[in-house]
Amino acid sequence: MKTFKLVCLKIDEQSAEAKNIPLLDGLVINKEDGENSWLLESLISKDFLPYFEEQKEANRTLKMFVTISKLSNAPARISASVNTITVLDESISILFDGRLLTSRSQYRPDELLESLLDQGLSGNALKEAFKESIQQREHSTKL
Template sequence: MKTFKLVGLKVEQSEQQDKPLKEYPLSDGLIINREDGENRWMIEALLDKTYESDFAPYHAKNKDLCLYVTISKKGNNPAKLQATISSMMTLDNHVSILFEGKMLTSRSNVDPEELLKSLVDDGLSGDALLETFNELYYEKRVMSKS
């Protein structure tokens, strides 16, 4: 097994069309490649206790989540995983969430210029353009890896 630092965590929010991904600020985190030949990973995310209610329903129902994790450095592209929560532990001010999932991979063909043009055509500019472009560009790159 190989262990890496988890530096970013986003969760797909299927019911929200305007913000398809929700980013969670990490207090700490690890991601472990199980190296079992099936591309399975374990992720431990230490989050502020206020986010516990976001994950409790998934844990209670053993429901799949689509995670986008950034490994080692903030500048790395996020990787997409299909995961379930295997355990949640409430601490004083934090919640430790242990996910088990499978990394979804393949090559991306997202054209950044085409995406940028479509956002400008939609009337976006300034900070809104930059934020939307970054979110959609990385989401499309990661989603196309599934």
């Protein structure tokens, strides 16, 4: 098993923006079991207790973006459920069981450019279509 510091946690609620969960502290454990199993423990404000109790009660699977070690790292996409909620004096600890999701197939930039050229685009129209397509792909992978 490998252990990492959890530095950012976002939950994809199928809205325009992912729900950011401000962390007081956090830990990520890659079980290295060949099944992409991960454990996440997040120490967060008690303000989130009703939200996570509802998720646990409904046995919901959450799509999450987790960033480990440092904020400049790309977030990993994880599908997880709330395992345990522990109420502490000043905060709550949420333990999640999850699986790492593989990245969706995306065009490589050169393949995207070739596709746009095949559509007859050039000049500023090509530049704008390329920029818009890249932004759409980035947004589709955000939690």
